[in-house]
Amino acid sequence: MTKNVFVVGLNELNKDRLKRLRGVKDVTFHGLLTPAQVSETQEFDIPALLKEAEDTLDAFDGSIDAIVGYIDFPVSTMLPLLCKKYGTRNASLESLLKCEHKFWSRKVMAEVIPEHTPKFTAFDPFDDKALSKIGEADLRFPFFVKPIKSSGSRLGFRIDSPEDFDYATEKLRAEIGQISEPFNYVLEKADLPDEIRAVEGHYCMAEQVIGGRQCTVEGYVYDGEVVPYGTVDSIRYPQVLSFFYYLYPSTLPRRVQDQMWEITRKLMKHIGYDNAGFNIEYYWDEVQNKIWILEINTRIAQSHCDLFEMVDGVSHQQVTIDLGLGREPGMLFRKGRKNIAAEFFYRVFFNDATVSRVPSRAELEVAAEQVEGTRITSYVARNMLLSELPEQDAYSYAVASVWMGANNQSKLLWNYEQVMKKLNYEFSDIVE
Structure with a gap:
């Protein structure tokens, strides 16, 4: 029987790649949402995207055998919600967020592999005292900052001086809403520990510089x-x-x-x-x-x-x-x-x-x-x-x-x- 696989944000490049895979002669691939909606933009209305995806799936006259994706945020965080609703296989939302919520992820790393985890702390870029609080967490120049939900290398900065931090926070304050608002919507759907729930989507990470x-x-x-x-x-x-x-x-x-x-x-x-x-x-x-x-x-x-x-x-x-x-x-x-x-x-x-x-x-x-x-x-x-x-x-x-x-x-x-x-x-x- 034909298997129907829905691929979120499917584009022509990946459509060609999928055709060359092993064991897909009995698989039909369907695009779910367009690349323009989930990867060729920096504006993500996740509730609207989920509704459109669900409307497409609900209207489909056939079996829904898999819902997959190959794109970072927001697709990666939408997949557990869609897969849970339609009974297809994927990681749970909470286990996914233990990886994607950078503060939660570092906390987990510090529990199990502390010797491979750099020093870190979360901070609010809208807090005028953020730099002094980072210092209280035993982080000194240089350090690296990024959103708690980073996507690619976007809004990541090396900080070597207070001036660098001022420049980074100016950029973060101006642009982080494009990440934090949709990410907060996903966080509201998850069962989070209180310590993690307090670190909202607009927070950032300061981390020890690592290299090699x-x-x-x-x-x-x-x-x-x-x-x-x-x-x-x-x-x-x-x-x-x-x-x-x-x-x-x-x-x-x-x-x-x-x-x-x-x-x-x-x-x-x-x-x-x-x-x-x-x-x-x-x-x-x-x-x-x-x-x-x-x-x-x-x-x-x-x-x-x-x-x-x-x-x-x-x-x-x-x-x-x-x-x-x-x-x-x-x-x-x-x-x-x-x-x-x-x-x-x-x-x-x-x-x-x-x-x-x-x-x-x-x-x-x-x-x-x-x-x-x-x-x-x-x-x-x-x-x-x-x-x-x-x-x-x-x-x-x-x-x-x-x-x-x-x-x-x-x-x-x-x-x-x-x-x-x-x-x-x-x-x-x-x-x-």
């Missing part, structure tokens, strides 16, 4: 068993916080990856997260041989889909779909055509600018043809402001992504340079 070589462990939990299945390196541009590329497989020592996987199993088991995919971001400080945990994400990383397909032979969308249908994920290992793969981010480091020229579709195709198997996605349109791009970090704008594979890392980087020579973006009204 950054990576992400991808994993899932199936009927209580925590299964890590891959480690992806996160390589930053020199001297800045913005990501340059994601690299798979990781180049970290195997012993370090094994330790991260063991920490992952211990933490996710303690949280009680089940029947869903996740990933955990880590740092390895190789000087002190210290592993730090950065954060937990309650979804697979979209950026890593093509990397797994190139190297292992199947996108890890396989995890999302199999778990949604109650099946043990059928991931492959090293069955792909490449030894190594990456997603590169073409970035510009402006405060803002107007996009005056973008490559045409034909130019993108020519650029991709420089290296077999390359795919390019451009995120900007002519005459738009860079500040209109959603989900950007505080220091740069990603205007395009390039996915490609190779047999070794040096060849991969050389290939990227050949592709980029064919891409021509231009900007005007630049704010440095």
Whole structure:
């Protein structure tokens, strides 16, 4: 019998990825809400989004076998509510919030893996005495701040001085309502401890600065068993916080990856997260041989889909779909055509600018043809402001992504340079 899988925010790119998965000949994929509603905007009316999704599902004449998604907030937090109503498999809302509510998440980490958890405290950015209270929590410059419900790297700042903190709080006060109001709606639906309920959606985190070589462990939990299945390196541009590329497989020592996987199993088991995919971001400080945990994400990383397909032979969308249908994920290992793969981010480091020229579709195709198997996605349109791009970090704008594979890392980087020579973006009204 045909299985009907509803994918929240399904776009053309992921529709093509889903068609290439294993065991989906009997699966029909249906979009639920549009990408414009849940990922191509920074305005989220969650009650209205839930109602529209429920109206679509209620009107569907057939079985609803799975409701899944691959997008961060608000999709990740909407899925437990939808899945509970329609009886499909997903992690519970409370276990998901133990990962996504950054203060709750840190509290849980401090309980079970304190040696891998940095110092932290929550603060109200609208409190004029917030900086002194952060100091009372034994956090000194430098430290990092971010919303308790961060999305990507949005509204994350390194704080080296009181002036940096003033700048960050000005930005947070102006923009955090776009996150806090919809997140508060979700929090109201959950059974929260009093200590967590007091830390509302507009609160932020101050955390000890941690560093080293950054990576992400991808994993899932199936009927209580925590299964890590891959480690992806996160390589930053020199001297800045913005990501340059994601690299798979990781180049970290195997012993370090094994330790991260063991920490992952211990933490996710303690949280009680089940029947869903996740990933955990880590740092390895190789000087002190210290592993730090950065954060937990309650979804697979979209950026890593093509990397797994190139190297292992199947996108890890396989995890999302199999778990949604109650099946043990059928991931492959090293069955792909490449030894190594990456997603590169073409970035510009402006405060803002107007996009005056973008490559045409034909130019993108020519650029991709420089290296077999390359795919390019451009995120900007002519005459738009860079500040209109959603989900950007505080220091740069990603205007395009390039996915490609190779047999070794040096060849991969050389290939990227050949592709980029064919891409021509231009900007005007630049704010440095």
